[in-house]
Amino acid sequence: MSRSLAMEWGHYGIRVNSLSPGYIRTAMTDQLLAEKPELERTWMAGALLGRLGSVEDFKAPAVYLLADGSSFMTGSDLRVDGGHCASA
Numbered sequence: 001m002s003r004s005l006a007m008e009w010g011h012y013g014i015r016v017n018s019l020s021p022g023y024i025r026t027a028m029t030d031q032l033l034a035e036k037p038e039l040e041r042t043w044m045a046g047a048l049l050g051r052l053g054s055v056e057d058f059k060a061p062a063v064y065l066l067a068d069g070s071s072f073m074t075g076s077d078l079r080v081d082g083g084h085c086a087s088a
Contacts, residue, residue, distance in 0.1 A: 001018070017077070019077075021080055061078055061080050
């Protein structure tokens with residue numbers, strides 16, 4: 001979707017990028033893992049950095065996408081997944 005929108009809107013000077021998270025520890029996922037502890041083992045199987053992500057892990061990447069440093073970036077997906085996609 002980001003690539004398609006980047007193609008449609010680029011000539012208007014609008015950049016379109018996406019931020020793709022991996023498994024993130026939040027209040028909602030903590031509750032889910034308490035109910036189904038076997039899920040954490042499944043999630044951790046692809047966690048190359050050995051942990052689930054935290055909300056804090058997305059601040060700097062989000063700021064980067066909003067900042068001038070990414071002004072020549074469009075149609076891209078920034079993966080912040082602890083290496084999960086690399087392990088698949």
